[in-house]
Amino acid sequence: MVDATFPVNILIGGTPVRVVSSDEVFARMIAGQYAGFTAAEAGEAVEVDVTLTDASLPFDGDADEDLAVHNESGIWIMRRGDFSARYDPVRRSCTVRQNANRYSIDSVIRIIHTLTLAPGHGFLLHAASAIRAGRALILAGPSGAGKTTMASLAPRDVRLLSDEVSYIRKCGSGFTASGTPFTGELGRAGENVSAPVAALYFLHHAAENRIERLADAEAARLLMRNILFFACDPGLVSRVFDLACEFISAVPASRLFFVPDERIWERIR
Amino acid sequence: MRNAYPVRAPNLASRVLNGEAIIMNPADSTLFTLNETATVIWLAADGTRTLREIVETEVCTQFEVDPETAILEAEEFAASLAGHSILRFAAGTKGQE
Numbered sequence: 001m002v003d004a005t006f007p008v009n010i011l012i013g014g015t016p017v018r019v020v021s022s023d024e025v026f027a028r029m030i031a032g033q034y035a036g037f038t039a040a041e042a043g044e045a046v047e048v049d050v051t052l053t054d055a056s057l058p059f060d061g062d063a064d065e066d067l068a069v070h071n072e073s074g075i076w077i078m079r080r081g082d083f084s085a086r087y088d089p090v091r092r093s094c095t096v097r098q099n100a101n102r103y104s105i106d107s108v109i110r111i112i113h114t115l116t117l118a119p120g121h122g123f124l125l126h127a128a129s130a131i132r133a134g135r136a137l138i139l140a141g142p143s144g145a146g147k148t149t150m151a152s153l154a155p156r157d158v159r160l161l162s163d164e165v166s167y168i169r170k171c172g173s174g175f176t177a178s179g180t181p182f183t184g185e186l187g188r189a190g191e192n193v194s195a196p197v198a199a200l201y202f203l204h205h206a207a208e209n210r211i212e213r214l215a216d217a218e219a220a221r222l223l224m225r226n227i228l229f230f231a232c233d234p235g236l237v238s239r240v241f242d243l244a245c246e247f248i249s250a251v252p253a254s255r256l257f258f259v260p261d262e263r264i265w266e267r268i269r
Numbered sequence: 270m271r272n273a274y275p276v277r278a279p280n281l282a283s284r285v286l287n288g289e290a291i292i293m294n295p296a297d298s299t300l301f302t303l304n305e306t307a308t309v310i311w312l313a314a315d316g317t318r319t320l321r322e323i324v325e326t327e328v329c330t331q332f333e334v335d336p337e338t339a340i341l342e343a344e345e346f347a348a349s350l351a352g353h354s355i356l357r358f359a360a361g362t363k364g365q366e
Contacts (some may be wrong), residue, residue: 216286217302224293224300234295238282241293245284 009042010034010109013167013178013194015116016042017109021050026100033102036192037181046087046112048094050105069111069231076231078111080104087112110165110182111230118236122169123243124228129166129177129190131159135198136177137268138166139256140226145203148185149260158265162190165228168197170243174250197251201268202226206257209264219253220245270344273358275323276316281355285312292355301355306332306339307346316359320347 006027008019016039019030031038065081076087083098085108094112098104114124127140128147139150151163161167161177164184169176175197179190202214202222214222223244229237258264277283283292290308292301303311306328313323324343329336350356 215289217289217291220284220286220291221300221302224298234280237295237298238293241282241295242284245286245291248286 008034009039009045010037010181011039011042011192012037012109012113012180013117013122013169015113016045017048017112018042018045019048019050019105019109021052023052023100026050026052029100029102030105033106034181034189036189037179044092046092046094046116048096048105048108048112050096050098052100053097054099067107067230071231071233076111076115078108078230080107083108085111087115089115106182110228113167114229115231115236117169118229118231118240118243120170120239120243122167122175123240124180124182125166125168125223126164126226126228127166128163128184129161130154131161131177131191131193131195132157132269134195136161136195138168138177138197138200138251139203140166140200140223141203142226146205146258146260147203150203150258150264151184151186153260153262153265155262155265159191159193160188161193163188168247170246171196175247197247199268200247200251200253201256202253204255204257206259208257209259209267210257211267212255212257214253214255216248216253220248223248223253270347270358271321271324271340272319274316274318275310275314275320275347276357276359277311277314278355278357283311294353294355299353301350301353306334306342310343310346311350311356314347314356320344 005020006024008027008030010017067080069078078085083104085096087094096108117123127138128151129138148163161179163186165180165182167178167180176194177197178194179192181189229240288305290303290311309327313327324339328339
């Protein structure tokens with residue numbers, strides 16, 4: 001008897017990940033979740049082998065357990081109430097145990113991207129992003145700052161990259177932003193395109209539209225607060241810090257105080 | 270404190286961006302940003318000069334400040350950084366903790 005497997009190739013920011021399971025329904029759900037970011041071939045992909053536990057039973061971990069990511073002899077161990085995973089960055093392989101839900105595998109894929117990017121390439125940022133006139137604009141802020149609001153107000157000439165998680169990669173002396181399928185309240189995946197980053201804005205709701213340029217050190221501090229990084233690893237954290245400082249040296253950063261209507265997009269052309 | 274030898278704690282990540290330092294402790298990801306004057310002191314804190322010497326030779330020569338006021342502010346700043354374990358003080362022999 002041959003066990004069937006159902007691979008789904010996911011290509012985000014040029015980094016290929018292949019999710020493999022033996023459950024066709026789960027595979028179809030994953031393919032739908034990452035529609036626009038799937039590919040027939042994924043080249044040298046990170047192989048993510050998912051073992052599904054009985055969906056009728058609660059996951060065998062503590063349901064309230066917070067995410068923990070640490071390294072044991074070169075292997076990244078990820079654990080949260082709804083999944084456990086082991087990622088070998090050298091072999092580019094990952095094993096995951098979870099129920100047949102979309103949220104657990106989505107978290108694993110985000111973590112893999114942060115770990116893959118951190119050694120020198122880039123980072124995931126808690127930010128909406130969009131391309132206008134060939135330039136990427138990054139709109140960063142914590143939950144409630146206005147990322148989804150700004151994304152929903154974007155005019156037609158704007159190509160949305162994400163309303164929640166932006167994919168930033170170092171490219172020569174600058175940085176590019178790529179679309180991601182990681183959605184926030186908008187519930188709509190970004191477009192699978194990239195562009196050089198032209199500006200970074202930290203969002204603040206306000207009574208009037210206003211832009212204040214930030215000093216670089218303060219901008220770097222704010223940027224660090226919005227970078228998604230889950231691993232307790234001082235070496236990688238230092239590398240992310242270096243990248244954040246390089247980003248701020250290359251990209252102008254400002255606070256964007258805005259009234260939630262479409263006129264704000266006139267200010268950030 | 271003004272006659273102690275400040276020295277930056279090891280294993281910190283730091284950068285100076287347009288004259289202002291940002292410092293991170295990678296162990297817990299805490300972040301600190303310093304203004305230009307504090308950055309000068311931070312960069313000079315290599316354990317070979319007292320805080321007073323750093324203020325006199327670096328701060329007072331680069332900024333228009335009253336020396337005694339500068340010393341007092343430097344002591345306050347240094348104590349704050351020491352409280353966060355990102356600056357240490359060596360007393361006595363130069364270069365030793």
